[in-house]
Amino acid sequence: MTAIAVTIAGSDSGGGAGIQADLKAFSALGVYGASVITAVTAQNTRGVSAVEDISPTVVAAQIDAVFSDLAVGAVKIGMVSRRETIGVIAAGLKRYGRLAVIDPVMVATSGDHLMRSDAVATLKEELLPLALVLTPNLPEAALLTGRPIAETEAEVARQAEILLKLGARSVLMKGGHAKGKDAIDIFYSGEGVLILSRPRIETSNDHGTGCTLSAAIASGLAKGMPIDDAVVAAKAYLHAALVAADGLTIGQGNGPVHHFHHWWGNDKGRAPRLRT
Numbered sequence: 001m002t003a004i005a006v007t008i009a010g011s012d013s014g015g016g017a018g019i020q021a022d023l024k025a026f027s028a029l030g031v032y033g034a035s036v037i038t039a040v041t042a043q044n045t046r047g048v049s050a051v052e053d054i055s056p057t058v059v060a061a062q063i064d065a066v067f068s069d070l071a072v073g074a075v076k077i078g079m080v081s082r083r084e085t086i087g088v089i090a091a092g093l094k095r096y097g098r099l100a101v102i103d104p105v106m107v108a109t110s111g112d113h114l115m116r117s118d119a120v121a122t123l124k125e126e127l128l129p130l131a132l133v134l135t136p137n138l139p140e141a142a143l144l145t146g147r148p149i150a151e152t153e154a155e156v157a158r159q160a161e162i163l164l165k166l167g168a169r170s171v172l173m174k175g176g177h178a179k180g181k182d183a184i185d186i187f188y189s190g191e192g193v194l195i196l197s198r199p200r201i202e203t204s205n206d207h208g209t210g211c212t213l214s215a216a217i218a219s220g221l222a223k224g225m226p227i228d229d230a231v232v233a234a235k236a237y238l239h240a241a242l243v244a245a246d247g248l249t250i251g252q253g254n255g256p257v258h259h260f261h262h263w264w265g266n267d268k269g270r271a272p273r274l275r276t
Contacts, residue, residue: 009078010039016256017208024259025215036062045251063092073222075100083122090126099132103214129167160188205245205255
């Protein structure tokens with residue numbers, strides 16, 4: 001059976017994050033991608049200049065269209081900026097008996113705020129209990145828990161504990177905003193703690209890293225991987241996409257990671273020759 005994942009998120013007109021990044025990650029990892037678009041952004045590598053939300057009615061209609069027809073193996077949720085939109089997404093997941101990989105996108109890499117303040121409480125109340133995996137970075141975890149940004153492993157663990165108590169089945173605390181030569185993510189679940197460490201990659205092409213990681217986790221789940229294995233594989237995929245990112249010349253600001261590093265761009269931009 002074909003592995004299928006659906007992304008519920010906003011559109012990035014620059015193609016580096018959001019729906020576009022998710023669909024690229026799905027495809028690169030051998031998963032068919034479907035989508036439910038929650039918002040349209042006017043965005044490029046230099047920032048976000050406009051955001052227009054899709055009506056909750058149309059978001060709900062997209063959910064019904066996808067889930068009533070496709071054998072969806074995993075769900076990833078990204079940018080949801082309005083409380084009304086969060087409500088219809090939560091209702092849709094409950095209607096189809098689904099949990100999701102939730103990337104609580106609140107602030108873009110550029111610093112632009114992407115979630116309205118009144119939506120944060122609704123996210124915590126309605127979506128977190130439907131999170132199979134929650135993937136906040138340290139600033140997002142701080143916003144969700146009402147605590148300062150974690151600076152020690154003990155505080156990271158404390159915030160993860162709070163998020164688990166809010167209903168998430170597991171939490172991947174992303175350490176990309178922390179300091180140090182290694183980028184360390186820590187996965188917390190009822191089964192224990194898993195530390196994922198990779199050398200930090202110095203690149204300005206890091207747009208869409210959070211979207212890509214959560215989409216890669218969903219890809220693994222869609223293919224039937226256990227959660228721990230899906231998280232480990234996703235971390236490895238993102239690391240390779242960051243290593244290859246400087247092989248891309250996209251825009252004048254923070255460019256995207258290289259989702260298709262395995263397929264093209266490693267030989268001076270030429271695609272690999274396919275067997276016939």
